[in-house]
Amino acid sequence: MIGVLTLTPYDYWRRAHAEHHASAGNLDERGVGDITTLTVREYHSLSARGKVGYRLYRHPAVMFGLGPAFLFLFKQRLPFGLMRSGALPWVSTLATNAAVAVVAVVVIWAVGLIPFLLVHLPIVLIASSAGVWLFYVQHQFEDTHWSRPPDWNFPYAAMHGASYYNLPAPLRWITGNIGMHHIHHLSSKVPFYRLPEILRDYPELANVGRISVRDSLACVKLVLWDERTQRLISLNEARAQQTGAPTASPPEAPRPVKG
Secondary structure, eight states, rough: HHHHHOOHHHHHHHHHHHHHHHTTTTOOOOOOOSSOOOOOOOHHHOOOOHHHHHHHHHSIIIIIIHHHHHHHHTTGOOOOGGGOOHHHHHHHHHHHHHHHHHHHHHHHHOOOHHHHHHHHHHHHHHHHHHHHHHHHHHOOEEEEEEBBBTTTHHHHHHHHHSSEEEHHHHHHHTTTTEEEEEEHHOOSOEEEEEHHHHHHHHHHGGSSSSHHHHHHHHGGEEEEEEEETTEEEEEHHHHHHHOOOOOOOOOOOOOOOOO
C-alpha cells in the first residue's frame, strides 16, 4: 500500500535494495541499487563521449532533478533490470501500476486533471529528489569505502561505506532516522525507531562516517573513487593528478583490516 503512494513497487524495491546491501562498497559488484561511481582509472580510460556522459550523469541538475523524476515516474514502472529475479518483481510492479492508475483516475474524477497535476506532480518531484539526495550523501562522501575482493568484507564496508548523516532532530524524525545509515547497513533488521538506541549504547559509532548538513553540500562535487588515496575526489582533482599538478590529496591510506 505504501508502494502505491510512493510510486515504488514493493518487490522491485526489496530485490534491488537487498542486492545493494549485499554488495555496497564492492568495486566488482557495482550496478544494482547504486549510484554509478567510476574509479579515476576507469574515467580516464573512457572515450571523450563517455566522459561527457558520465559528467552529465553526475551533474546536480540530472542527479537531483531529471534523474529522480525519471526513476519514480518511468523506470520503476517497468523493472527490466530485474528480469532474472523471477516473476515477482513484474507482478509487484504491474499490480502497483494498476493501483496507482486507479487512485489517479478517482482523484482526477473528483478534483479535475489540472488541479491533480498542479498539486500531486510537484509533491512527487520534490519527494523523489529528496529521497535521491538522502541516498546520495549516505554513500557519496569523501571518506566512504570501496574495495575489491579479497580486501572487501561486509562488516567493514557496511560501517565505513555508509555515512552517519547527522541531521537536526526534526529531519531525523521525518526521515525515519535513515541518516544513521552505517548502522542500517550493518544490520538492516534493526527497526528505524531503534537506531538511536544503538548510538546511545555504542557512542563510538557516532564518529564513524559522520557528516553534517553543511558537510553534505560539498559531497556533490565528489564523483570519482581514487584507489590510490582511498577517497572520493572531484573531477578537478582527477585532472590535476593526470597532468601532474600538485593537489591537496593526503598520502595513500592503508588497506582496511578484515574482521
